Each structure stands twice: as structure tokens, then as C-alpha cells.
Amino acid sequence: MISPDHPRYRSLVTRERLAACAKKGVVAMEGLTAHGRGEAFDYLIGERTTESARRAEETAAAMLMTARHPVISVNGNTAALASREIAELQKASGALVEVNLFHRTEERVAMIEKILAAAGADVFSGEAERLLPLSHDRAWSRREGMFSADIVLVPLEDGDRCEALVGMGKQVIAIDLNPLSRTAQHATLTIVDEVTRALPEITRACAELSAEDRTRLLATSDNHYLLSEAIREITMRLAHALD
């Protein structure tokens, strides 16, 4: 039991929730470690949505709203932490929601699809094939799903799938707290923010942005600038850490 007087109570409670999901098999054990890495970077950006992250979230909304075939790719951590937020973004953006796992079993896919459906998402399911140019299980996709997408939103992704998707000519929006990660560096657009803060911001922007706003955001989108702003935020925080 975690005592509420523990100074990191909130963070510990989230960890416990993920741990409980890991025991059920929804979250991969390795997903707990990935969450920890995210926690560290969230701490470094001050556990808040920075100005540059908000700009990235609005740009993500503009991309999703103008896409031909947008897909939101969901893994175990995202389902455990943000199913409701995924369902709401789907409603606002009209994107397909598809489950895609690094540690893939049919059982885990079914469990995660069920969690998403219970949260109100309309999950695109059905027969998967090895369609992406990757050596591991994340190569599995559905022909009418991510494989055909022009824009893919990948919250909480690890490494090389982002590159593979970009290599296939798709635009990739990543939500990644580590601005130095390979995903962050290779994505078309990187949102350096925590997933349960980022998704509602994208949803809000989907509803609020005018056509002119969207055009302006897409015309001025600059991922290198967004990443360097995230790094600047971290550096500033570190500079004052021992004051």
C-alpha cells in the first residue's frame, strides 16, 4: 500500500495502475520500464504541457483533420492509461483506431481491443498480416488499417516502427516524452508531452481550429524547432535544479 503522505503519491498510484494491468497481461512487463523512462522525462519538462507541446498538439489536430485515412495506433500502455482519451480523439478526428503491439499475442490484442471498446472506441479489427518492413511482431498490421494510412498517430511508441512507417511514405505523429529518442527524431511531428495531457489537447484542437488555423499550422510546422524547444525547457529546468 502506498501512503498518501508519500511525496510522489500520484506518480506511484499511476505506476500501481500500470502494474495491475501488467499482472492481467494488458501491459507488457517491458511497458512498465518504458513508462518509467517517460516519467523521468516528464519530470524534466516539469510535468506540464509546455508552449511548444501545445503547438505540436494543435498541429497534430490539423494533420488528422486534413488526412485522407488517419489511423491511431494503440499499444498496451496507451490502452491502460488513456482508453477514454483515445475514444474521444477518435470521435473528434474520425480516425481509425487499431491495436498494434511489440509483444504481440492474439490474446493481448483481444484484451486491449476490449478495453478500448469499453471506453467507447470503435476499434478496427480483423485479420492482421506481416505488412510492415520490420523483423519483430510490430510488423503485423491490417491492409485496410495502418498499412493504407496516410497519417499515423503513435502514442508511446518504441524505436523503429516510426522509421519504418516514415520510410513507407506515411506521416507519423509521435507522442514521446523523450525528445532525443529515435521515434522523436524520426517522426514527422513529435509531441513531447504526457499522453493523458496530450490526447485531450489534440481532441480540443480538432473541434476548435478553423480551416485557416489548420492551413497556417501545417504551413509552419517544424519538428526540429519543436524538439529543440523541448530540449531547451529541460535544460532551463536543470540549470535551476540546485538553486
Add this chain to the structure above:
Amino acid sequence: MISPDHPRYRSLVTRERLAACAKKGVVAMEGLTAHGRGEAFDYLIGERTTESARRAEETAAAMLMTARHPVISVNGNTAALASREIAELQKASGALVEVNLFHRTEERVAMIEKILAAAGADVFSGEAERLLPLSHDRAWSRREGMFSADIVLVPLEDGDRCEALVGMGKQVIAIDLNPLSRTAQHATLTIVDEVTRALPEITRACAELSAEDRTRLLATSDNHYLLSEAIREITMRLAHALD
């Protein structure tokens, strides 16, 4: 299965090892998340022992060698990652090795003591009592163990126990990759390094330092300087991250 062509192969394999230990109950689920946070900070210091960390490791050796009653406190993550290194440091320093867990059950304590013993450590065991001024299970200690120690080495510790020990008048040596953590800030001496790199360096220094070296290291020990150096390393790395 992780493919060896994955660019983060080493890190993923370590994570798999911890995940396997979590399935057996040696590592707490929450310990996997804590490991992830460490990974993030290790990445930021360049996954190497910095000059200031080496200085801290030598100072730790000097503290352990001159202590009246030094104790090494071991948790699940430390046992999973570095049992052998703990056993070797015990041989070099003569410190007591005691298991102390946040997520404490008698079964986990016994499992971890067995792993340490198998790695060659002489584990101080026996009846534990609620001796430390903390509201959670880490309050449990042994009267002749950590409770009586003058110097305690706590690798991979979370938050508030370090403060409690310092409040009891003990000197605490922490191994913590996050120079901003409460443990790092409150410890008498903080080693900002990865545990399997740090422990052998302390062991080596226990054997090699002369009495003069020890006196000089203890006289010039300055934790604020060590922490600011660790932060400077991270900041420098971040400054060049997008080059």
C-alpha cells in the same frame, strides 16, 4: 523475442531480465518502472561513468572503509541486476548486507536473500522490527543491522527512506542516476552512475586507496558539487543532441 538488430538491444535485454525477475516476484512491478527512470537518466549522462561519478565512488569507498558499522541495503532491483557486485563489495569493505524492501513480504525477503547468498554474499538476516520513522514497509529493519549503522549504502532507493536515515544521524551513500531525486538531494554522498558500473568501482577503490587518499577524499567531499557536475554533464549532452 527481441531481434539482435534492434538498436537498443542491450537495454531491451536488461529489461527482459528484470521482467523475468518480476514474473518470479523478485522484482516488484513498480521496480520495473523505477528501472525505466534510471535508464532515461543513464542515457542522459551518456551511459558511462563520468569523472565526477568516479570521484563519488572513491569517496564512497573511503566512507565504507572508515565506518564503524557500514551496512549495504539491498532491494529487489539491486539483487536482480547486481548480486555478484554486492557480494564483491561486501568482501572488499566488510560491510553488512541487509535486504530492505518497499513492497515487503516475508516471501520476497527470503527470495532476495537466497539470490544474494547464491552470488556469494553473507546476508545479515533474522527478525525485523518497525524501527525506522516511516509510514510504509520500508520502516522494517533489524536492530543490529541498518538501525545501528553509522553509514548506509543504498543503491537504487526511492524517496523518503534516505531522508529518514539522515534524520537518524546516519551518513547515507546513494547510487541514483537522477541527480534531482529526493534521494540524491538528501544523501550525504550521491553516486550518479548505473549500479553495475558503480559497485565494481567502489570495490576497486576499497582495495586500492591508501590511508592518505581516504583522508583527502573525506576532507574534500562535497555532494552539492558532485550533483552540479552530474547536471552539467546532462546539460552538455542535451546542448549537442540535435547537432
